[in-house]
Amino acid sequence: METYKPAEIAKELHISTSALRHYESWGAVPAPARGANGYRLYTKEHLAYFRCLRAMFPGFGVSVTCDVLRSIQKKDVDTAFWLVNKEQATLYHEKAAADQTLALLDMLELPPFPNRKLKRFMTIGEIAAFTGSTTSAIRHWEKEGILAPERDPVNGYRLFTPVHARKILLIRTLRNTVYFLKNMKEIVQAVDNQSLDKAKVITEQAIFTIHERNRQQMLGVHHLIELCKETGLYPFNE
Template sequence: MNTYKTADIARMFDIHVNTVRLYEKCRLIPQPERLSNGYRVFTDLHVEQFKLARAALQTEMLQNGLRKKAVDIIKTSAAGDYEKAAELTRHYIDQVEIEISNAEEAIQITHKLLSSMETEPNNKDFLLTRKDTAHYLHVTIDTLRNWELNGLFTVKRLKNGYRVYSADDLQRLKIIRSLRCANYSLSSILRMLNALSIDPGTNIREIINTPKQDDDIITACDKLLTSLQEAKENALFAAGQIEIMKRMAGTV
């Protein structure tokens, strides 16, 4: 195998030498051998492991433990247990595919709820308190308060100041709940709702997955469908890297 210095690895991946040392400290790569002068010696196996680690960490997916599972894959591979790493990667891909399915299903549910709001007559006499609404939707009062504070809906008030929720409010809240259960961010849901208020014919799937260019901070859940697909592609790449390293280590 070829051998490399710390600076060679840093240059190869366009990272700082301290980042290379951090990968070692965090056990994201195999422990490199050291020369008598203390210099680290990296091999082609380290190079392939770096490729795996950087791909697995590329997408910041936090929901349902996906980030931790990605780190577990990296550390297991770095420890040389390639069979276990391959198994963990398969489970990771399976979970990401479930997340993608949930995200797509939430969009379909949104379409159906919006359609029912357009076709079903509005019962103006139907009003629920915040407590009853939370119970009906199986969410907490704090969740409703959080959605309202983040501008996802505006609730009506009685003369005594008490909030009341209409049938249309419940449909809107069902949409929000469905999308939040699928891990869409509050900002992406608000972006979609605002777009629909301007143009009811807005492409929901496109708008909820496309952050505005002037957004200061964009998280993975602000472009959930794209991020999940990227996470799957990176995991498939990681699976390929594991097979490469298995062959290099002579375990197959």
């Protein structure tokens, strides 16, 4: 059986031998046999694990990648693939949210709502009804610094404008996504400054990043299939 020294694997993958030991300690790669001198003896299967791990990191992250490779070691291909599928589904929803945001920013006016009249100033109850949000959610976004309504000088009530309505519609679109956490405040601030072009640029940059991660995930899946071939888990129907 052909074996590789740690230095040979490290050179092949352009990483350090200490990185190999870390991956092994995480349980992401099977423990190798040892030579008479105590040195690790890696095989072609180990090389496939290391290649897969390095390819999956950018698109899937360390935690998911390690969980996938531990499942492969247990010959549990279905669990491994469903973990991958879940991450791809999450990325798909981020892309859909970003596309919706760009579409909203391209709109010259707020979308029409039957039987609802957009007022110059609205209370929190009125803006919640208009946008289909809850008052508690709007208060939370205000606390996070994403919304900053004025206050009525007489009674201290919040006063929301059509600009706030546009913001809330954007926030509702993205609130459950990673994309929201990374980019929403900057986009909303751009809208607040009447800089829709800047908000579009931010959104387009986020979409580009999502595209890049999608390509990284596809490369990771390719190496996962190659690992399944090397470990005898593929083809799946034989």
